[in-house]
Amino acid sequence: MQNLYGRFIGNSRDKYDEVIFAVPEITSEELPAKRIESFSLGNDISIKFLGGKIMLRYLPIRRVHARQVLDSRGNPTVEVEVTVGEGVIGINGYTARAMVPSGASTGRFEAVELRDGDKGNYVGLSVEKAVNNVNTKLAEAIVGENALNQMYVDSLLIEADGTENKSSVGANATLGVSMAVCRAAAMALRIPLYQYLGGCHTARMPVPMMNILNGGKHADNTVDLQEFMIMPVGASCFSEGIRMCAEVYQFLKILLKEKKLSTGVGDEGGFAPDLAESRDVLQLIVEAVRRAGYEPGKDIGIAIDAAASELYDEEKNAYYFPGESEMKGEEILRDASEMVSYYEALLEEFPIVSIEDGLQEDDWEGWKLLTERLGQKIQLVGDDLFVTNIKRLRCGITLGVGNAILVKLNQIGTLSEALDAVEMAHRAGYRAVISHRSGETEDPFIADLAVATGAGQIKTGAPCRSDRNAKYNQLLRIHEGLGELSVYQNPFEKSGQKPQDEA
Numbered sequence: 469m470q471n472l473y474g475r476f477i478g479n480s481r482d483k484y485d486e487v488i489f490a491v492p493e494i495t496s497e498e499l500p501a502k503r504i505e506s507f508s509l510g511n512d513i514s515i516k517f518l519g520g521k522i523m524l525r526y527l528p529i530r531r532v533h534a535r536q537v538l539d540s541r542g543n544p545t546v547e548v549e550v551t552v553g554e555g556v557i558g559i560n561g562y563t564a565r566a567m568v569p570s571g572a573s574t575g576r577f578e579a580v581e582l583r584d585g586d587k588g589n590y591v592g593l594s595v596e597k598a599v600n601n602v603n604t605k606l607a608e609a610i611v612g613e614n615a616l617n618q619m620y621v622d623s624l625l626i627e628a629d630g631t632e633n634k635s636s637v638g639a640n641a642t643l644g645v646s647m648a649v650c651r652a653a654a655m656a657l658r659i660p661l662y663q664y665l666g667g668c669h670t671a672r673m674p675v676p677m678m679n680i681l682n683g684g685k686h687a688d689n690t691v692d693l694q695e696f697m698i699m700p701v702g703a704s705c706f707s708e709g710i711r712m713c714a715e716v717y718q719f720l721k722i723l724l725k726e727k728k729l730s731t732g733v734g735d736e737g738g739f740a741p742d743l744a745e746s747r748d749v750l751q752l753i754v755e756a757v758r759r760a761g762y763e764p765g766k767d768i769g770i771a772i773d774a775a776a777s778e779l780y781d782e783e784k785n786a787y788y789f790p791g792e793s794e795m796k797g798e799e800i801l802r803d804a805s806e807m808v809s810y811y812e813a814l815l816e817e818f819p820i821v822s823i824e825d826g827l828q829e830d831d832w833e834g835w836k837l838l839t840e841r842l843g844q845k846i847q848l849v850g851d852d853l854f855v856t857n858i859k860r861l862r863c864g865i866t867l868g869v870g871n872a873i874l875v876k877l878n879q880i881g882t883l884s885e886a887l888d889a890v891e892m893a894h895r896a897g898y899r900a901v902i903s904h905r906s907g908e909t910e911d912p913f914i915a916d917l918a919v920a921t922g923a924g925q926i927k928t929g930a931p932c933r934s935d936r937n938a939k940y941n942q943l944l945r946i947h948e949g950l951g952e953l954s955v956y957q958n959p960f961e962k963s964g965q966k967p968q969d970e971a
Contacts, residue, residue, distance in 0.1 A: 527552050527615045527656050530561055534602035534644060536595050537567065539907040540935040541735060544583075544595045545570055547909075548602055548644035552615040552652045562655040566647035568640045569878055570907035572685045572735060575777065575829050575852030577860060579881040582638025601637040606645050615653040622646050622884035629881075639881030646882040647913055661913070662946055665887075666920030672955040673706040673947055674918040674926035675699055676940070677771050677822070677901065678713040680720055680756075681741075681749055682734025683791070684775050685906075689730070690742045690791030694775035696749050697927070698757070699821060701958040702767035706947040709956065710940055712762060714931040720756035735906040737930030744795035746772075750818045765819030769960075772814075773824040776807065777852045780828040787828075804834035808841050815845065821960060824849035824874060824901075835869035847872050847960065849901055856880040856889045865896045872899035874927070877914070890921045899959060904928040908935040912942035919946055924959040 531551040539545040546568045553561035570581060582598040589596075609628040610621050625642040626634075634642055654664035663670055678698050683691025698716055700709035720739060724731050729741035743749055750770065757768045764770075779787040787807055789800040802810055804827055811823055823842070827834040829852035839848055851874040854861045864870055873893045877886050890900045902918040904927065915938075918926040926943070929936035947954050 525616055527653060528554065529610050529613050529615050529621070529649065529652075531563075532602060532607035532611060532645060532648075534599040534641070536599050537909075539567075539570055539909050540933065541570075541572075541907045543570060543593045543907055544590050545907070545909065546595050546598050546602065546638075546640045546644045548648040550615070550645065550648035550652045552649075552656055562652050564648050564652035564655050565911075566644050566651055566913060567909035567911040568644045568647075569876075569905035569909060569911075570640070571876070571878070572906040575855045575879070577829065577852070577855045577857065578879045579633050579639035579855075580635040581640045581878065582635070595638075595640060598638040598641040601641045602645055605637055606641060610645065610649070615649050615656070618646075618650055618653070619884045621649050622882040625882055626885075634881045639878055642881045643878050643883075646884070647877070647911075650883055651913070660916070660946070660949070662916035662919040664920075665916065666922065670920055670922065671950055671953045672919065672922045672924060672957075673943065673950075674902065674924055675701060675703075675956070675959055676709060676713055677925060677927040678717070678931065679736045679738040679927070679929050680713075680717050681753065682736060682738035683740070683749075684778055687734030687738075687740035689734075689740045690744070690795050691740070691746075691749060692779060692789040692791045693746050693749075693772055694778065695736070695738065695771075695773035695824075696746075696753060697771040697773070698753065699769040699771055699925075700767065701769045701821065701960065702762075703956065705954060705956045707944060710931070710944065712760070712768065715760040716753075716756050716762065716768060717931050719759040720752065723752060723756050723759065733930065733932055736904075736908075737932035737936050742791075742795070745789075745792050746814060747817070750814065750820075754818060769819055769821035771822035771824070771847075772820060773849075773851070774826050775852075776825050777828040780831075804831055804837065807834075808838050811838075811842060815842070820846060822847035822849060822872075825851045825853065829853050829855075832863075832867060832869060835864075836867060839869050839871070843871055847899060849874050849899075851876070851903075854889070856886050858885070858888050858892050861889055861892055861898075865892075865898065870898070872901060874901050874903050875921075875923070876903045876905060877917075878905060886917075887921070890923065899923070899925065901925040901927055904936070904939065910935055910938045912938045915939040915942035915946065919943070924957070 529552050534548045536544045537547045549565050551561045551563040584594045584597050585592050605628050609624045629637045654661045679695045681696040684694030700712040703709035721731050734740040754764045757764045762768050781788045786801040786803050792800045826838050848870045849872040850870040854873045856875050856879040893900045900923040902914050902923050928939040
């Protein structure tokens, strides 16, 4: 009989218990050789040995169940429920849900979102195959495993799929399970999700990249660049930053009405008027910032998602601007060098602090030129370029292209892989921006993720539509909970890169 000393957290009495417990039939010499031994101590606590290491908390995954639900665009997506804990399910266990987002502007190198393709069922967009994969293959792979070992659980999901891009079971299946396991573990430990993921020193709130005018694939209008966003870099705290952005959004609506332009919104809640070119959009935003009582560049910076892969015409090896062409009555084409010059001209005129996907996803040489010309002035974010994938990010770091990565969980398919990408970016001196997708749900998971990773930036749409505000409202709760410990800072000041004042 071997006596071991341990400390347990989170029993039914919500106390810390220091106990001496006896491990039968295991001596100190035999312990390293024991691969798996486990036994229950009651109160929803077990001891498990893995490769000779004692895990003082073993939280078994008891049940995994998925269903088809709807996202913000009315398209089907996957929702997963995971139950963890010892004892009787429904009495002693903890059940958490997670819902998977979906993109409209997707990169070719993203993990595969599995859809059924039956045109008679949700116009081919149903996800019953992915749901079935969760309820069979993935459930079989992880039921009984320790929910507190997220990396190992995610590795089992990847193994169950068995492909490089999750084309077998679907990234929408693996991600739903990965997120739900994580949330269930946090619930069982009775700590906030952001703290479970980030640790006890987690306190940095993200600066919003708030989308206030949509174009490209996110709206049916003539604006070619996909997103125009505002960043409250001059705010004193997160709640003030949200207020500043919401006020600018409302003044932009007033301004659009005055000019008899549409105030209808795109997929992410930003307005979607017909405008001739990007300068027209930026002029409106600058005027709205001023009307709201803020100074462009000092209080509010502007960020752009060009989504250039959507503009790229492979046959012409150039970027075609259909909206600008229509409004001006002539074909507008720009090559990579002209695109860089185009952005440079916008930077000289407007307080732009960040450009995402300025060139298409395969143009590494063009990205090198873009980085050489603009990388010391503004943030250059790789979305389609990096697709939350450490292999592509490593390539970018080696080549010195971009200086930030956009992190979208469904681009890669598991939480652990996304966290690996954030860690690699930070180690290399790249920034990370936690991001939503155009097809979203009411699940605020990425709000907690943004705080947990200390990324300092979150991109999650306009202050319009409940699927977007679900994230902002969760961040407001976290900010309130942190109180005086809450940290909010301009993400560009630390490296000496500051928003440009408007010319």
